[in-house]
Amino acid sequence: MLACTQNGLPAVQPWSLSLKRWLLLGLLALAVLLLISPGIVGHLAERAIEQQIDFAEARDPQLAVDTARFERGWFTSAGQYRVPISDPELAELALAMSGSAPEAGVTPVLLIDTRLDHGLLPFGAIGRDASSLLPAIASGLSTLRLELAPERVVDLPGKLVSRLGINGSARFHYQLPAGRRAANGISASWAAADIQVTSNADGSALRANAQLDDWSIDLSSEALSFASLTSATDIVMSDRGIAVGSFELALTDTRIRRASDSETRWAVLTAKAESALAGELFNGDLHLDIAGLNGTRGQQNVKLHATVSDLQARFLRPVLRRMSGVAGNSSTLDDVAYSQADEELRLLLSAGGKLTIDELRVQTDDGELAALVALEVPASDRLRSWPGLLLALEGKADVELPVSVVDAMPDLALQLQPLIATGFLRREGDVYVLRAAYAKGLATINGAPMPVPMPGTQNDWR
Numbered sequence: 001m002l003a004c005t006q007n008g009l010p011a012v013q014p015w016s017l018s019l020k021r022w023l024l025l026g027l028l029a030l031a032v033l034l035l036i037s038p039g040i041v042g043h044l045a046e047r048a049i050e051q052q053i054d055f056a057e058a059r060d061p062q063l064a065v066d067t068a069r070f071e072r073g074w075f076t077s078a079g080q081y082r083v084p085i086s087d088p089e090l091a092e093l094a095l096a097m098s099g100s101a102p103e104a105g106v107t108p109v110l111l112i113d114t115r116l117d118h119g120l121l122p123f124g125a126i127g128r129d130a131s132s133l134l135p136a137i138a139s140g141l142s143t144l145r146l147e148l149a150p151e152r153v154v155d156l157p158g159k160l161v162s163r164l165g166i167n168g169s170a171r172f173h174y175q176l177p178a179g180r181r182a183a184n185g186i187s188a189s190w191a192a193a194d195i196q197v198t199s200n201a202d203g204s205a206l207r208a209n210a211q212l213d214d215w216s217i218d219l220s221s222e223a224l225s226f227a228s229l230t231s232a233t234d235i236v237m238s239d240r241g242i243a244v245g246s247f248e249l250a251l252t253d254t255r256i257r258r259a260s261d262s263e264t265r266w267a268v269l270t271a272k273a274e275s276a277l278a279g280e281l282f283n284g285d286l287h288l289d290i291a292g293l294n295g296t297r298g299q300q301n302v303k304l305h306a307t308v309s310d311l312q313a314r315f316l317r318p319v320l321r322r323m324s325g326v327a328g329n330s331s332t333l334d335d336v337a338y339s340q341a342d343e344e345l346r347l348l349l350s351a352g353g354k355l356t357i358d359e360l361r362v363q364t365d366d367g368e369l370a371a372l373v374a375l376e377v378p379a380s381d382r383l384r385s386w387p388g389l390l391l392a393l394e395g396k397a398d399v400e401l402p403v404s405v406v407d408a409m410p411d412l413a414l415q416l417q418p419l420i421a422t423g424f425l426r427r428e429g430d431v432y433v434l435r436a437a438y439a440k441g442l443a444t445i446n447g448a449p450m451p452v453p454m455p456g457t458q459n460d461w462r
Helices: 014-059 088-098 313-328 335-350 386-392 403-408 410-421
Strands: 066-072 076-084 109-118 138-149 152-164 170-176 179-183 186-190 193-199 205-218 223-237 243-257 263-278 281-295 298-312 353-364 367-377 394-402 426-428 431-439 442-445 448-451
Touching: 088 138, 088 152, 088 179, 088 186, 088 205, 109 152, 281 313, 298 313, 313 335, 335 386, 367 403, 394 403, 403 410, 403 431
Parallel strands: none
Antiparallel strands: 066 076, 076 109, 109 138, 138 152, 152 170, 170 193, 179 186, 186 205, 193 205, 205 223, 223 243, 243 263, 263 281, 281 298, 298 353, 353 367, 367 394, 394 431, 426 431, 431 442, 442 448
């Protein structure tokens, strides 16, 4: 029964007042969540995007991302980003997928037009993927275009769905529908594909997975096709500025035609690379298997296992950055840069390291070639000259070459004849062997010592 006051009206219970206050606070909180948070979160989203771009540019010296415009609204924002495609192979791929011919002397630019829906509950994303309604700083949808010249812009297929998590992490999903393009002597075709990339808040950890099927790209003078490509990347940028982690790749039924009309084909290629830091030392491991590789005398199978270890990370970083820059533009290696690269490489090797080829096998119809190699440079507190590095080097190699392979290839037999005559290759039953060791300027070939002349073996700083 209801309690009554002296005037006969129902009394208001304390718990009822408390419930009303909590209901009012809840409604106010909901209003903040729906109406106020999107604007605040919009600022956070813009900062998160800038941070991801800055880190990507720091990781890849060739990458330059320009924010052409960014219009921040309360519930939605829109932006356009410009990425010049300086890598010639990536530029050719973009041109093939757009079905367009390049402009002479002009670097194509990737245009990324993005709409962001922000707020802890991004209602602007209603109508898209249901996952876009999950709490996040922002969810976005991007379309891609290719600028070939200031007045010439063409569409690229596919769309990019992105999410910036509450903790600042980013997730990207590139969805490419099946398609075909052909124009100006260039053609490309592909099946539906998916590429997914996730990154943590500061961009230092990256995971990527790709699945591509039935790709064919014909650039008239060159061509590439494969039945399937799968890859998985899981890397972390260490505090030494070197990315470590794992990478896996599988390619099937692949064909590559070059401008010289030479052609390379294989049935299956798998590669797996892993790397890690042990304190200041970098260690890496590579496995490579190729089955059904076409050769001059039928198909071949190749198996490789190689490792590097005990490389000083502080000296490895500038070498890797230099290699990345030169790979994108070889003209950057002028006389000054070449001198710097020479010193950077000598610093790395003077600090010590090991390289081993634990397994190398090439299987042919005529027999199997096998090799093992181990090289080591002991660490030094001095910057060695190249002759000094060669003097410090220690190594060994074991090579076996079937006689049947040599007999089946007259040109190879002619080239190897001097090595056979001088004892570098010694016949043991059905194989030619090379047992070599090297230390302190002295080589031993199949048991015979052989001094290696090295003028100027000074070990000073230079």
